Every structure is written in C-alpha cells, then in structure tokens.
Amino acid sequence: xxxxxxxxxxxxxxxxxxxxxxxxxxxxxxxxxxxxxxxxxxxxxxxxxxxxxxxxxxxxxxxxxxxxxxxxxxxxxxxxxxxxxxxxxxxx
Amino acid sequence: xxxxxxxxxxxxxxxxxxxxxxxxxxxxxxxxxxxxxxxxxxxxxxxxxxxxxxxxxxxxxxxxxxxxxxxxxxxxxxxxxxxxxxxxxxxxxxxxxxxxxxxxxxxxxxxxxxxxxxxxxxxxxxxxxxxxxxxxxxxxxxxxxxxxxxxxxxxxxxxxxxxxxxxxxxxxxxxxxxxxxxxxxxxxxxxxxxxxxxxxxxxxxxxxxxxxxxxxxxxxxxxxxxxxxxxxxxxxxxxxxxxxxxxxxxxxxxxxxxxxxxxxxxxxxxxxxxxxxxxxxxxxxxxxxxxxxxxxxxxxxxxxxxxxxxxxxxxxxxxxxxxxxxxxxxxxxxxxxxxxxxxxxxxxxxxxxxxxxxxxxxxxxxxxxxxxxxxxxxxxxxxxxxxxxxxxxxxxxxxxxxxxxxxxx
Numbered sequence: 001x002x003x004x005x006x007x008x009x010x011x012x013x014x015x016x017x018x019x020x021x022x023x024x025x026x027x028x029x030x031x032x033x034x035x036x037x038x039x040x041x042x043x044x045x046x047x048x049x050x051x052x053x054x055x056x057x058x059x060x061x062x063x064x065x066x067x068x069x070x071x072x073x074x075x076x077x078x079x080x081x082x083x084x085x086x087x088x089x090x091x092x
Numbered sequence: 093x094x095x096x097x098x099x100x101x102x103x104x105x106x107x108x109x110x111x112x113x114x115x116x117x118x119x120x121x122x123x124x125x126x127x128x129x130x131x132x133x134x135x136x137x138x139x140x141x142x143x144x145x146x147x148x149x150x151x152x153x154x155x156x157x158x159x160x161x162x163x164x165x166x167x168x169x170x171x172x173x174x175x176x177x178x179x180x181x182x183x184x185x186x187x188x189x190x191x192x193x194x195x196x197x198x199x200x201x202x203x204x205x206x207x208x209x210x211x212x213x214x215x216x217x218x219x220x221x222x223x224x225x226x227x228x229x230x231x232x233x234x235x236x237x238x239x240x241x242x243x244x245x246x247x248x249x250x251x252x253x254x255x256x257x258x259x260x261x262x263x264x265x266x267x268x269x270x271x272x273x274x275x276x277x278x279x280x281x282x283x284x285x286x287x288x289x290x291x292x293x294x295x296x297x298x299x300x301x302x303x304x305x306x307x308x309x310x311x312x313x314x315x316x317x318x319x320x321x322x323x324x325x326x327x328x329x330x331x332x333x334x335x336x337x338x339x340x341x342x343x344x345x346x347x348x349x350x351x352x353x354x355x356x357x358x359x360x361x362x363x364x365x366x367x368x369x370x371x372x373x374x375x376x377x378x379x380x381x382x383x384x385x386x387x388x389x390x391x392x393x394x395x396x397x398x399x400x401x402x403x404x405x406x407x408x409x410x411x412x413x414x415x416x417x418x419x420x421x422x423x424x425x426x427x428x429x430x431x432x433x434x435x436x437x438x439x440x441x442x443x444x445x446x447x448x449x450x451x452x453x454x455x456x457x458x459x460x461x462x463x464x465x466x467x468x469x470x471x472x473x474x475x476x477x478x479x480x481x482x483x484x485x486x487x488x489x490x491x492x493x494x495x496x497x498x499x500x501x
Contacts, residue, residue: 009285010117019286046120055377055399056103056120060278063271065394067380085281086115087122087396088294 003031003080010086011046014039028059029072031082046084056087095132096156099123099298102400110156112215112290114297122396123298125156133346138317141348148203148306154342155306156299157210163239167195167202168306172314172462177430178443182450186460188320190311191433197234198258198468199227199389199436200332204303205292209235211299212290218242219289223280225273225328225389226255227436227467232292233262244289246280248273251388254471272383273328274394304332308339311462312349319344319352321459324446326438326466327358327412328392330367330401336464337404356410357454358401359445361387361437363417367398371405371412378402386420386475387437389467411454415444421475423447427465434469442466 002022007015015021016039023038025031036043046057053059059066060083066074076082099108103121114123136153144150148168152159171191179187195202205228212220220236221244222228229245236243243264247256248271260266269276284294292300312319319340325333337356344352360368363385370378378398383391395401405412415423420440427443428434435443446463449455469476485491 006282008115008281009113010115010120013117045118054120056115056122056396058278058394063275063278065274065380068382083278083282085278086120087394088114088277088281088297 002078003076003082005031005035006081006083008084008086011042011084014042014045025076027072027076028061028066028074028082031076032072058085058087059083060085094156094158095127095129095153097126097128100126112217112295114295125298125302127154127156129342129345136346136348138348141313148206148303151306151309154302154309154339155207156302157207158214161210161213163206163209163213163235165196165202165206165234165238167206169310170194172311173431173433175431175463178427181426181430182447183457184450184455184461185458187446188311188315188460188462189427189431189433190307190462190464192307192464192466193433193435193439193468195231197227197230198471199231200304200307200464200466201227201231202235203306204300205231205235207303208290208292208296208300209239209241212241212292212296213239215290217288217290219244219287221245221280221284221287221289221291222293223247223273223277223291224259225391226251226471227389228293229259229264229266230255230262230471233259233264236264237262246276248276248391252472252474254473255388258471273392274380274383277392277394301331301335304335305339305342307332307464308336309343311336312340312343315460317349318460319349319354320462321353322355322357322449322455322461324357324359324442324449324461324463326390326442326464327360327367327395327401328364328390329395330358330397332464332466333358334397334400334404337408354408355454356404356408357445357449358405358410358412359442360412360414361385361390361417361420361441362414363387364391364393365414366393367395367401368412368414370398370402376402386417387415387441388472389436389438390441411449411452413445413448415441415448419444421479424469424476425479428469433465435465436467436469436472437475438467439465439469440475
C-alpha cells in the first residue's frame with residue numbers, strides 16, 4: 001500500500017538525492033506527513049507558516065492538480081503517482 | 093562588459109549564482125536576474141543605445157548574456173505604428189500599435205528565445221527544448237537551427253496547423269501531448285529535472301523572461317524616450333505584462349527616461365481568464381481554471397506569473413479585462429481593416445480589451461496608449477476563414493460589370 005512521489009530538484013538535497021520516494025498515506029496531507037517522518041525538514045520547504053502549500057508549489061495526483069480535487073485532503077490510493085512541481089511560467 | 097550580478101528569488105530574495113536553475117530551494121519562488129544598475133547608469137546613454145544595431149542587442153547592457161555568444165536572426169526593433177484609423181474609431185488620438193508579429197518567427201517569442209539561446213551556448217547545452225502554446229516552438233526551432241543545436245518542442249494536442257507547420261520547417265523534434273498546456277508544462281518541469289537540456293521556459297526561465305523587457309525599452313525609445321500612459325498587454329502566464337513594466341522601470345532607474353507613470357493593463361480571453369478573475373475578486377493569488385478558448389496562445393489555466401501580474405496591476409493602477417470569445421475574430425478583422433495589420437487570436441483579445449477600457453473610461457482620448465500585438469494572423473487562419481468572401485468572374489468586361497457597379501466605386 002504505497003504511493004510513488006516524484007521529487008523535484010530543489011527538494012532532492014532533503015531526500016538524499018532520491019528523485020522518487022514510495023510512502024504510504026490515504027491523502028496528500030498524510031503522504032506529506034510520511035515524507036516529513038522520513039526526511040526531516042521536508043514540510044517546511046513546501047508549507048508556509050500557516051501549514052498551507054506555498055504559492056509556487058503545485059501537487060498533482062496522476063497528473064491532476066489537487067486544486068481541482070480536494071486540495072490537501074485529496075484521496076490517494078496504492079499505485080498512485082504524486083508529483084510535486086514548482087510553478088513555472090510559460091506562454092505570453 | 094556584462095552587468096549581471098546573480099539570480100534572486102522573487103519571493104524570499106535569497107541569492108543564487110548564475111546557473112541554469114529557475115526555482116528557489118527555500119520557498120519554491122521563481123528566480124530572476126539582477127544587475128548592477130549603478131554601473132549601467134554610469135556607462136549607458138541614449139546615444140550609445142541609438143547607435144547600436146536595429147535589433148534587441150542594442151539593449152545588451154540590460155540583458156543577461158555575453159555579447160560574444162549572441163545568436164541573431166533579426167529579432168526586435170519592430171514597428172511602433174501610430175494607429176490613427178483605429179484610434180479615430182475608438183476615440184483615441186494617440187493610439188500606437190507595437191507590431192511584434194513581424195519578428196523572424198512571427199511572434200514576440202523571438203525576444204526571450206534569442207536571449208536564452210545565447211545563454212544556453214554559454215552553459216554549453218547542446219539541446220534547446222520548450223513547452224509551447226504554439227508561437228514559442230517556432231521560435232525555439234528557428235534559433236536552434238541558427239545555433240546548430242538540436243531542438244525538442246512539446247505542445248498540447250489540437251494546436252493550430254499554422255503553428256505546427258511554422259515550427260516543423262526548422263527541423264525540430266515535435267512532440268504533441270494529449271492534454272492542455274498546463275499538463276504539458278507539468279510534464280516538462282519533471283523532464284527538465286532529469287535531462288541535460290536547456291528548456292527555455294523551465295530551467296532557463298530566469299534568462300528567457302528577461303527578453304520580454306526589450307518590448308518596454310523599444311516602446312519608450314520609439315516614443316522619443318518617454319514611457320506611454322497606458323500599455324495593453326495580452327496575458328497567458330502573466331510574465332510579459334510584468335516584464336514590459338520591468339523594462340520601463342529599468343530605463344527610468346538608470347536615467348534613460350525621466351518618469352514612468354504607465355498604467356499596465358492586462359488582457360485575457362474570457363474562456364481562460366484566471367488573472368482577470370483574481371483581479372476582479374481583489375485576490376493576490378490566482379485560482380487555476382481549465383482553459384476553453386479559441387485564443388490558444390493564451391490558454392494557460394495555471395498562470396505561474398499571475399501573482400506578479402496582479403502586483404504590477406496594483407502598482408500601476410492598471411485594469412485586467414476579459415475579451416468575450418465572440419469578439420476575438422471580429423477584433424482581428426477590425427485591426428486588419430483599420431491599420432493593415434493581421435494579428436493572431438491574442439491580438440484580437442488585446443483590441444477587444446482596449447475597446448472595453450476606452451468604453452469604461454479607463455483611458456482618456458489624449459493619453460498615449462500602446463497596444464501590444466504579439467503574434468501573426470497567418471498562424472491562426474482557422475478563426476477567420478469563415479469570413480472569407482470573394483468574387484469569381486469570367487475574363488470578360490461584362491462579367492466584371494455584373495459584380496462591380498461603377499457608381500459605388
């Protein structure tokens with residue numbers, strides 16, 4: 001029972017270089033709790049002081065932005081792929 | 093001589109060295125190039141710029157690349173046209189069109205891409221890549237060809253044919269992705285983490301973004317070293333809007349122009365207007381949307397520079413306007429029929445928004461107003477092809493007279 005989390009470059013120093021980590025958790029916030037247990041300081045990088053996602057952090061479950069789901073409460077199930085991606089501008 | 097200092101996080105102001113990185117490790121904020129403005133103001137004069145080449149490289153001191161590596165296919169110093177006919181129709185005496193649809197690959201994207209290609213060579217990259225809503229991929233492929241680099245361009249499926257052909261001709265590897273721009277953007281952000289490629293609008297983004305400042309520089313120089321009263325700028329990610337403003341402010345900061353009191357207005361299509369919605373609701377963050385618009389070059393539902401565009405709007409007393417979808421083609425036609433300029437959908441969005449700003453009295457008749465036309469109509473012919481009408485006659489005088497009545501000429 002685990003989800004795979006893709007780790008972006010800015011967070012790989014915390015994950016000892018790992019670009020993919022498998023953790024358990026039935027929601028995004030639980031997944032992030034698990035990541036914190038394994039890699040101390042993980043949450044401080046992506047949460048602001050009010051424990052909200054920082055404005056330039058986007059999280060996706062199987063490619064869908066969690067802001068179109070239930071945010072941090074979005075459900076995760078075994079086999080899901082979670083991506084943490086910095087907001088990047090493009091276009092005009 | 094380069095005046096570049098370092099990269100700085102736009103959110104927490106942490107500094108980073110000049111490397112192909114775009115995200116702050118501490119807060120995930122975007123990184124931006126900073127310069128030694130004191131040095132620039134001591135050595136750069138109006139005369140020095142005026143005597144430079146008639147392209148973006150005349151503003152080299154404000155750009156983050158070494159002059160030795162520049163790749164030039166003739167980008168920049170595009171016409172600033174006094175739009176008397178359209179102005180008369182709208183009730184504006186000093187309306188100007190910045191026609192950036194006549195760059196080498198027919199959009200303003202040549203500006204950021206020229207800078208990025210030069211920087212990619214400095215970093216010794218062999219491959220240029222991008223995520224594109226259409227215009228960018230043509231520009232990346234063209235510059236890669238000139239720089240003898242390989243290119244890979246990613247775009248959302250269902251893009252206009254003219255944009256796909258307009259890129260493929262330069263020989264890139266084209267990758268159509270099932271999804272919208274935001275899906276492609278996410279994929280490429282993840283790819284850029286693991287590939288040693290210069291993704292122009294991902295890992296090279298801080299340098300890329302600087303290119304759009306040159307639109308601000310040019311407009312001020314072309315107006316006789318004066319900032320306009322109003323700019324009307326199309327927005328997808330919101331980056332262009334903030335960078336034109338940055339260009340105007342930099343010119344004032346180093347003393348090239350006296351003052352900047354420009355209102356920076358922002359235009360989005362109604363079917364994808366997350367920045368406009370945040371502006372109307374007086375929010376500082378943008379809630380993403382799923383795009384549904386014919387203006388595909390502006391179809392970014394999750395605009396990463398949205399918060400900065402909102403800041404710029406506030407700082408400059410600008411307004412954000414959504415153009416109704418049905419007005420986009422009509423306004424493409426309006427610009428063509430009044431000023432002889434054939435723009436793509438983003439330009440239709442700009443003209444529709446300009447009209448609304450005048451109607452709502454946000455722009456006064458005497459104000460110097462610049463509408464930014466950033467892409468070429470030949471790339472999005474689909475949206476106007478239904479309006480095409482023409483006569484077919486036999487090669488006889490009579491046949492001609494049957495369709496054209498002389499008293500109406």
